[in-house]
Amino acid sequence: MREVIFELSNKLRKGDISSVELTKEYIRSIEETNPKINAYVHSTFDYALDRAKNADDMLKEGKGSLLCGVPMTLKDNICTDGLETTCCSRILDGYRPYYDATVWEKLKNHGAVLLGKTNMDEFAMGSTSETSCYGPPLNPRNTDHVTGGSSGGGAAAVSANMAAYALGSDTGGSIRQPASFCGIVGLKPTYGAVSRYGLIAYGSSLDQIGPLTLSVMDAAIVFDVIKGFDNRDQTSSKHDYGDIIKAFNGDIKGKKIGVAQEYFDGINNEIKSRVLDAIKLFERNGAEIIDIKLPQLKQALPVYYILACAEASSNLGRYDGIRYGHRTTFYDSIEDMIYKTRSEGFGMEVKRRIMLGTYVLSSGYYDAYYKKACIIREQITKGFDDIFNKCDVLIAPTAPDTAFPLNYKGQSPVDMYLSDICTVPVNIAGIPAVSIPCGIDKKGLPIGMQIIGKKFDEAAILNMAYFYEQNGNVGIEQGGMAL
């Protein structure tokens, strides 16, 4: 299979295949591959076939958009009415939300077919998806390695032909880094571009939903449908994007690409060399390369972890065993029930982050950590604003390493946090970025390149990514698309 949305959509519209037939093909693929990869944690096959029948009717009536009848998957933290959504945490065991997330509502209206919910780090807290209560998804490129995280299941599902596309969420790199590790495209949109209503919250000022796809055009097609104002999300933007797809012209002549040395410090040499090769390709084709400085970058990691954990400690306060999910069996009092439920239900990494968040918000430490992080956040945001006065986009590696072996960084939480260095600055500043494959390392594992843009300029980064996809000569065997 491994067909892009555009091709699948063409076949569906021409009647070469029905959505029901296509959905059955994906179900077969999941049944065959998922036992080896563990990408899906909840399957919704009966529901998918119902949705596919509905999509076939829409197609017959000529009502279907590009996504009509195309089978896809959602990360396990995106709410779907009546369908299990657990954030891969014991504390939400068996939880069936009673409403749809706005993104799913929009996709449903376009005739999307939901195959199931995909694996992730518990509450999206992690960089390998190994903190999932269902065990880790494995990288389809090499099953001894992780998929990255936290949207690892979605990245693996798309990479291994178990879905045409996936929606993930990105708080500090959770779409881009697994896309990079699994050799696919991952778009983290501008903060506020896509409604967060129905996305189970981790770090509310950083979280953003976005697509994981096989091609850049596919990312644009999905983004085009899920973006837009939603009055149920106070941070949702009314920005008018115009026609994103029409912005694709592959013309990069005269575009100014910023390159910051700070993004390349401490990066694996093979990754550095492939990303620099890509930058040279842009230069040979008429782009202008501008050396820029981003000294604030080294501050981004502690700022991210302080803010994200502070927000998480508050957001996860709601899990008390009373209204949904796991509840402990034996307890002496309501207080005892809440303590036991939370201690049994949360995994160790979630507890660590709740504790760190509680620490930085507690009396005596608030000024030293949380307030300072807010100030530096403003400085980082301003640093990016200054860069985008001079450049159209910024290019950087997506991650300092290719996919880690399983359990490689499990011993030290801080070592794992450090691996997010290339992705978190974008979330802190609320700007968009796309990760695209740009080659493989000696072990055969995909390398990702990140193209970063200014707020609401998804068109610029996607157009640049599209040029590279068409001209970068990164074939499917190298982690890219066969073109």
Added chain:
Amino acid sequence: MSITKPEILKLANLAKLRFSDEELDRFISEFDQIIAFADTINQSVEGGTDEIRSVSSPLVSHEELREDEVLPSLPNEKILSNVEGENGFFSVKRSKNERSDF
């Protein structure tokens, strides 16, 4: 700065979490590393917290608030569908240490 066991227990209490003795010992050494990592923020800030103007996210604009109007709520029976419910309320077991005269 090293974090002490009483400090960790105080935090755990604020966060409504309990740790076994074994978990606690592991947690203290890990937490020291995590705090040291968070402390690197203090190496990078020039000036004091006097310069701090606002702690709200600069990304969020509250200029346009939606109309304050009453909209239909989610149906009660759906909200109660995930857990034990009784007469339209969430219910928990009566506990021996709770007051029974409510």
